[in-house]
Amino acid sequence: MLKVSLRSTTRTALSRSNSAGEQAVVNGQALSRDVQVDAGSNVTLLSLTMTGGSTAGSGGGILNNGTLTLVGVSAGGDHAAGAGGGLDNQGVVNIAMSTFNGDSAAVGGGIFDAGSVTIANSLIEGNVEGGIVMTSSGNIVVSNLIRGNEGPGVMIAGGANNTIGTLYAPNTIAYNSGAGVGVVGADAVGNSIRGNSIYLNGNLGINFGGGWPLANHVGIVTSGPNLLQNAPEIASFTNGGTTNVQGSLSANPNSTYTVDFYANDVIDANYYGEGQEWIGAIQVTTDGAGNASFNANLTTPTAFGAIVTSTATDMNGNTSEFSFVSPQLQIDSLKQIVAGLYDGGVFNFGRANAFDAKLNAALASLNHGQAFVAVHQLGAFEHQTLAFLLNGILPQRAGFDLYDGAQNLINRLDGFVSDGPIQLLGNSGLVGIGSIEIGGGSSGDQGNQGNSGGNHGHGRG
DSSP states (O other), X not given: OEEEOOSSSXXXXXXXXXXXXXXXXXXXXXXSSSEEEOTTOEEEEESEEEEOOEESSXXXXXXXXXXXXXXXXXXXXXXXXXXXXXXXXXXXEEEESOEEESOEEEEOSSXXXXXXXXXESOEEESOBSOSEEEOSSSOEEEXXXXXXOBSOSEEEESOOSOEEXXXXXXXXXXXXXXXXXXXXXXXXXXXXXXXXXEESOSSOSEEETTSSOOOOOSSOOOSSXXXXXXXXXXXXXXXXXXXXXXXEEEOSTTOEEEEEEEEESSOOTTSBOOBSEEEEEEEEEOXXXXXXXXXXEESSOBOTTOEEEEEEEETTOOBOOOOBOOHHHHHHHHHHHHHHHHHTTSSOHHHHHHHHHHHHHHHHHHHTTOHHHHHHHHHHHHHHHHHHHHTTSSOHHHHHHHHHHHHHHHHHHHHHHHHSSOOEEETTEEEOGGGOOOSSSOTTOOOOOBOOXXXXXXXXX
C-alpha cells in the first residue's frame, strides 16, 4: 500500500513496487484525484505513475496549492471537469523528466498553471483542451516535447514575461490541433518564444488572440498579446551551405530587435510559416520612422527548397507571430531545388533551363495579377516533374519536393481563380488578385542593415 500523505488527511491507494525499480503506481479511480498538496506543504514526488484520477473540480491528477517538485512522474488518463486534467497548479511547481499524456479537462488538459511553474525535459502529449495553459507570469517552459494535443500546444492566457524555449533549450511543439503557442489577453506581454522547433500545428505556429494572423500595424501599441509585435517581412532567401535572408522590419522607432530565422519543410495552409528549425539570429535597429532592413548571412546550412521564416523579439521579450510566406518565396524555393539538381549533375543545362523557365513564367504572371495563367503554368511544371519522377530521372526526395511544392502553390492560387475576390492576409495587410503580394518587404524601407551573428543549431539534410 502507498500512503499519500500530502494533505491534512492521509489517503491510501493501491500501488506496486519492487526491488527491480518499477515505478510506484497511484490509481486514482478510488479517489477524487490522485494527489493533492495543501498550502504550506513542500513535497517531492519521484518516479511515480498516476492514472485514472477524476474530479468535478480542478486537478484530476494533481492539485497543488503548496510547493511541489515532480521528477520522473507520469500522469495519464486523468480528468477534471474544471481546469488541469493532469495538474492544476495554484502554488509553485518544478517539473522535470515527467510525462502528461492523455489527460483531459475543460481547460488545460495536460497542465493548467495559475501559480509558478518550470517545466523541463518532459513530454506533454495527447491531452484534451491544450497541452499547457498558463494564466500566470514568469513561468519557464524549456526542452520539452509538446505534441499531438487537442487544442494549443502552449497557451499563455493573460500571463506576462513567460519564457517558451531558449536558443540552447528549445521545445519541440508539433502536431497540436490548435496553435503551437497561443498568446491572448491585453496584459499578456513580454512573452519570449525563441529557438523552438514549431511545425505542423493545426493553427498558426505562434498566434496572437486566437484568430487570423495579424497584419503588421503602424504606430506604437501599448497593450495586447506581446504588444502585437510586428513580424519581419522576408523579401528573398537563398539555401545552401550558407543561408542568405533579405527583408525588413517595421516596428517602433529607434529600437533594437532580435530577428530569428527558421527553416521549414512546408508552410501552413494559411501561408504563414512556422519555425521547424532555428538557423540563426541577427539584431536590427530601426530608424526614426521605425524601419530597418536586413541582409543576413547565416552560417547554418539549409536544404535546397527549405522555406525560411522569421520572428522579431523586442528588448522586453515580446516575440512576434511568424512571418508571411509570399508566393514569390514559394516559387524561389522551387527554383533553388532546380538549381541544386543542376549543380549536382542530375539536370543538364537544357532541362534545368526548361524547368526554370516555367517557374519564371508563373512568377511573371503573378506580377501582373494573372493568377489563372500562373496556375496553368505551374500545372505544366507539375506534370513535367511527375513525368521525370516516374521515369527515374529525378531522385524521389527532390522530385516529391518539387511536385508537392508546385501543388501547394496551385491550391493556394486556385482560391483566387475559383472564388474571385478572396483576399490573402499578409503581414503588410490584405491583398487581392490584382495585387497579390509577391515580395515580402515593402518598398521604401530604410534602416540599419543587420549583420549575421548568433548562429547555432543543426543543418537541414
